[in-house]
Amino acid sequence: xxxxxxxxxxxxALARLKFEGGEKEAIRADLEKILExxxxxxxxxxxxxxxxxxxxxxxxxxxEDVVHQEITHEQALLNAPKKDSDFFxxxxxxxxxx
Amino acid sequence: xxxHTRISEIRADLESGVVxxxxxxxxxxxxxxAQPELNAFLEVWADEAREQARRVDSKVKSGQAGRLxxxxxxxxxxxxxxxHKVSASSKILEGFTSIYTGTAVQRLLDEDAILIGRTNCDxxxxxxxxxxxxxxxxxxxxxxxxxxxGSSGGSAVAVQAGLCHASxxxxxxxxxxxxxxxxxxxxxxxxxxxxxxxxxxxxASSFDQIGPITKSVEDNALILEIxxxxxxxxxxxxxxxxxxxxxxxADRKFRFGIMQEAVEHPGLDPFIRDSVYKLADQLGxxxxxxxxxxxxxxxxxxxxxxxxxxxxxxxNLSRYSGLMYGYRSPDAHDLESTxxxxxxxxxxxxxxxxxxxxxxxxxxxxxxxxxxxGQQVRRIIRQKTEEILGQFDAIxxxxxSTPAFRLGEKSKDPVAMYLADLFTVQAxxxxxxAISIPWNSTPEGLxxxxxxxxxxxxxxxxxxxxKTLEKYK
Numbered sequence: 327x328x329x330x331x332x333x334x335x336x337x338x339a340l341a342r343l344k345f346e347g348g349e350k351e352a353i354r355a356d357l358e359k360i361l362e363x364x365x366x367x368x369x370x371x372x373x374x375x376x377x378x379x380x381x382x383x384x385x386x387x388x389x390e391d392v393v394h395q396e397i398t399h400e401q402a403l404l405n406a407p408k409k410d411s412d413f414f415x416x417x418x419x420x421x422x423x424x
Numbered sequence: 425x426x427x428h429t430r431i432s433e434i435r436a437d438l439e440s441g442v443v444x445x446x447x448x449x450x451x452x453x454x455x456x457x458a459q460p461e462l463n464a465f466l467e468v469w470a471d472e473a474r475e476q477a478r479r480v481d482s483k484v485k486s487g488q489a490g491r492l493x494x495x496x497x498x499x500x501x502x503x504x505x506x507x508h509k510v511s512a513s514s515k516i517l518e519g520f521t522s523i524y525t526g527t528a529v530q531r532l533l534d535e536d537a538i539l540i541g542r543t544n545c546d547x548x549x550x551x552x553x554x555x556x557x558x559x560x561x562x563x564x565x566x567x568x569x570x571x572x573x574g575s576s577g578g579s580a581v582a583v584q585a586g587l588c589h590a591s592x593x594x595x596x597x598x599x600x601x602x603x604x605x606x607x608x609x610x611x612x613x614x615x616x617x618x619x620x621x622x623x624x625x626x627x628a629s630s631f632d633q634i635g636p637i638t639k640s641v642e643d644n645a646l647i648l649e650i651x652x653x654x655x656x657x658x659x660x661x662x663x664x665x666x667x668x669x670x671x672x673x674a675d676r677k678f679r680f681g682i683m684q685e686a687v688e689h690p691g692l693d694p695f696i697r698d699s700v701y702k703l704a705d706q707l708g709x710x711x712x713x714x715x716x717x718x719x720x721x722x723x724x725x726x727x728x729x730x731x732x733x734x735x736x737x738x739x740n741l742s743r744y745s746g747l748m749y750g751y752r753s754p755d756a757h758d759l760e761s762t763x764x765x766x767x768x769x770x771x772x773x774x775x776x777x778x779x780x781x782x783x784x785x786x787x788x789x790x791x792x793x794x795x796x797x798g799q800q801v802r803r804i805i806r807q808k809t810e811e812i813l814g815q816f817d818a819i820x821x822x823x824x825s826t827p828a829f830r831l832g833e834k835s836k837d838p839v840a841m842y843l844a845d846l847f848t849v850q851a852x853x854x855x856x857x858a859i860s861i862p863w864n865s866t867p868e869g870l871x872x873x874x875x876x877x878x879x880x881x882x883x884x885x886x887x888x889x890x891k892t893l894e895k896y897k
Contacts, residue, residue, distance in 0.1 A: 334780075341783045361784070361794075364785075368797070378802045379630075381616045381630045384661075418757075419758065
């Protein structure tokens with residue numbers, strides 16, 4: 327699988343990452359090499375094989391629906407990079423002139 | 425300081441008054457101070473460990489001490505412990521403090537374990553050498569020019585160098601067993617669903633398991649038994665009752681299966697290959713059944729593993745957004761730039777590589793060709809593994825294809841590094857329990873490990889087999 331620089335940009339946009347300069351060529355080459363390794367799977371005949379999705383032996387583990395508070399307001403805000411006394415502070419999301 | 429090899433010895437010495445928890449803790453703290461170059465710990469909780477030691481000492485005196493009294497344990501830096509930092513060895517979680525304690529850790533505390541600190545690892549548990557940590561490499565105490573293995577490298581070296589008695593690691597594709605093999609320790613990857621992952625920073629949720637790294641099989645079984653069992657906070661945990669393990673070497677004869685493709689693999693170190701053949705001969709001579717089986721899927725395991733784990737990682741790690749916790753870039757000026765710059769500056773190279781690969785295999789154009797294909801191959805691998813374990817009690821194989829490699833030896837080539845997982849990913853792909861036990865030393869003095877794998881939830885048999893193999897070392 328050939329990975330183009332445009333493909334790297336497209337994936338980076340989806341993953342909310344940015345690769346510039348030499349890093350972009352490096353990740354492009356790495357992806358190409360790793361995918362080449364992964365393409366070996368095409369040798370395995372998987373006709374009619376159901377994909378294996380869940381590894382747990384459980385289905386529907388149910389519990390009583392009881393309301394309880396697991397963390398406090400203060401705990402929730404403890405690790406915020408920016409906050410005031412009640413809320414998370416984030417950079418402006420809506421452009422008021424827009 | 426006396427080196428206890430078993431928890432039962434610590435217990436006996438505590439009860440007879442030969443040693444106190446306080447003395448044990450001081451001994452470990454001295455050693456940690458004496459060997460900072462190993463870089464096994466990211467943080468040492470010295471004062472707290474001393475305080476806990478005093479509490480447990482008084483419980484010992486009053487005869488109320490739990491089963492892990494005096495057992496000094498280190499936690500891999502991916503496990504939540506309330507009021508303590510946890511960072512997954514990543515800059516993106518620098519300064520993050522856990523607001524609750526995960527189930528596995530809480531169960532250790534409930535039995536009076538003393539937690540001494542958090543250990544270095546590959547960032548978000550992604551790596552096989554501990555070279556992907558944002559906080560520097562960990563050195564193998566057997567040879568400081570070599571890696572300790574990964575991703576639980578710090579947890580392994582902490583026990584290897586006598587900086588604590590036991591540690592917790594996590595194993596997604598070999599991250600407990602491979603470092604245990606590289607450092608001469610017992611490392612257990614339990615059955616998927618045996619131990620709750622509540623409070624574990626997720627990497628690949630259909631693979632991750634928490635397990636112990638110890639000096640002995642007995643200690644490993646005790647710590648696992650304490651952590652195992654149902655948990656209301658993790659619905660992927662099996663609802664089977666909490667297990668109890670009896671560790672003794674068995675008189676009965678077992679059937680061992682050896683994978684032809686593994687022992688004949690061109691990448692396998694000849695010394696390790698000879699060790700497997702020698703063990704097979706000895707087991708056969710003692711009346712155990714040893715059979716060789718074919719597993720033509722060996723070369724497909726690492727590719728399937730990387731497709732599926734990177735897909736899950738790209739999804740799990742989308743939570744690191746720079747908004748509610750963790751690192752936020754100073755370049756963030758709107759929503760989109762908060763995401764992009766916080767993640768780009770906060771994650772290390774290998775983590776970004778895996779997120780990108782995972783994003784690729786999940787993208788609509790390639791989903792069927794890669795992700796779905798990986799899931800189909802996973803089913804075939806699990807079926808074949810089950811078939812083999814229908815014929816044998818256990819699969820016997822080396823833990824790693826080589827002893828510990830040199831620092832920097834594989835870090836430039838991701839594919840070469842990924843192949844370090846060749847013999848360990850099967851257990852994670854199929855969900856089976858597998859243990860690595862210290863085996864022998866190469867002529868250069870590097871430890872090697874021998875690996876056993878059993879059917880799901882056969883940890884009891886696995887420990888019994890591990891114990892049985894000890895006499896052939």
